[in-house]
Amino acid sequence: MRANPLLRAVMRACTESDFRAHLLRDPREALALEGLLVPEGVEVVIHEASDDRLVVVLPDLEMERRMAEHHAPPDGPVADVPPALRLEWRGYTLVASGRIDTESAPFVRRELQRPSIDVDFDLAGVTFIGSAGLAALLAAQKRLAETENVIRLVRVPQPIINVLELAGYADVFEITHDESLEYLAAACRL
Amino acid sequence: MAPGSGFFATVRRFMSDYLAALSAQGPMGELLARARRDPKLRRRLVESPEQVLAEAGVSLPAGLRVEVVENSEKVIHIVLPPLAAE
Numbered sequence: 001m002r003a004n005p006l007l008r009a010v011m012r013a014c015t016e017s018d019f020r021a022h023l024l025r026d027p028r029e030a031l032a033l034e035g036l037l038v039p040e041g042v043e044v045v046i047h048e049a050s051d052d053r054l055v056v057v058l059p060d061l062e063m064e065r066r067m068a069e070h071h072a073p074p075d076g077p078v079a080d081v082p083p084a085l086r087l088e089w090r091g092y093t094l095v096a097s098g099r100i101d102t103e104s105a106p107f108v109r110r111e112l113q114r115p116s117i118d119v120d121f122d123l124a125g126v127t128f129i130g131s132a133g134l135a136a137l138l139a140a141q142k143r144l145a146e147t148e149n150v151i152r153l154v155r156v157p158q159p160i161i162n163v164l165e166l167a168g169y170a171d172v173f174e175i176t177h178d179e180s181l182e183y184l185a186a187a188c189r190l
Numbered sequence: 191m192a193p194g195s196g197f198f199a200t201v202r203r204f205m206s207d208y209l210a211a212l213s214a215q216g217p218m219g220e221l222l223a224r225a226r227r228d229p230k231l232r233r234r235l236v237e238s239p240e241q242v243l244a245e246a247g248v249s250l251p252a253g254l255r256v257e258v259v260e261n262s263e264k265v266i267h268i269v270l271p272p273l274a275a276e
Contacts, residue, residue, distance in 0.1 A: 006204035006268070014274050023270070038266075039197050045259075047269045053255050055269045056212065056222075058235070059205045060261040063198065064227050092206075118199070120206060152203060154210070176207055 002174050004152075005036040024048075067092075070117035081107045086125075092118065093154070097125025100133030108133060112140035117149050124155035134167050141173065150174055201266055208269075217247040232260060 009031055013020040023030040027044035031037075038044055047055040078087040085104035088095045094111055098104075112119055121137075123129075141151050152174045156164075164170045213219030221243070225231045235242050239256035250256065259267045 004200060004204050004207065006200050007207060010204075010268065010270060013270050014272070017273055020270065020273060027268075036200060037197060041264065042197070043265045045265060045267045047257075047259075047267060049269055049271055052253060053257065054250070055267070056235075056239070056256065056258045057205070057208065057267045057269060058222075058225055058232060058258060058260045059202070059209070060198075060263060061227070061229060061232065062263065063202060063261075067202075068227065118203060118206075148199075150203075152206075154207070174203065 005034050009034040093120040095122040099128040102132040105132035105136040109136035113143045120152050120154045221246040
């Protein structure tokens with residue numbers, strides 16, 4: 001199962017105190033152990049969440065501006081999708097609920113290929129994905145890969161993860177579980 | 191650098207999850223969405239975080255200090271959740 005290397009490092013630092021100490025002492029070296037190479041001239045600063053201090057990180061403003069050029073479709077529900085499936089755009093995230101079956105799969109593929117940047121595909125409300133749906137994901141992934149972008153599957157329910165694993169697709173997509181989001185939320189302590 | 195490749199793409203994808211986790215908390219989500227591309231709001235957030243959060247309706251425990259930091263192409267900040275209890 002492929003996870004974002006940085007997310008993996010953060011989670012490892014929450015379960016292994018040795019790795020945490022290493023990350024605090026020498027972030028570049030520790031991140032390299034998780035396969036993440038920090039470019040020269042880039043500094044990585046590690047903050048520890050604590051009971052009396054909340055640190056909020058804002059993304060790179062310049063990067064945000066550049067990403068805005070890779071237009072995301074307008075926010076809101078996608079209108080012409082078959083009734084068994086609902087699709088809605090929220091920023092660069094396509095939120096799906098219902099069934100991705102032979103009838104609705106082509107619409108998934110069409111929507112996922114619209115932006116020219118990474119797309120997050122939120123599957124929290126998906127109750128079924130069949131072979132047509134898997135093929136649609138793969139085709140969209142291939143198209144995005146032409147510009148070095150990826151589809152990330154986020155909030156994937158366990159039954160859908162099981163389908164992905166059985167189909168041999170678990171290593172094809174970067175997948176984020178709800179649990180890893182809970183780890184991150186623990187850093188927010190609100 | 192191409193948006194899709196390498197270290198900064200990984201950071202961008204991680205930040206997507208991180209912001210989603212922070213945004214699960216209501217008013218904070220709306221505030222962060224506005225701050226993403228608003229340099230004035232960002233400056234205010236960095237300078238007076240507790241005040242800006244309070245104005246946005248984010249309720250904070252008493253005594254909690256807030257620090258807001260910004261990523262750039264030179265500095266990447268990562269917040270570590272607490273070590274899980276053994």
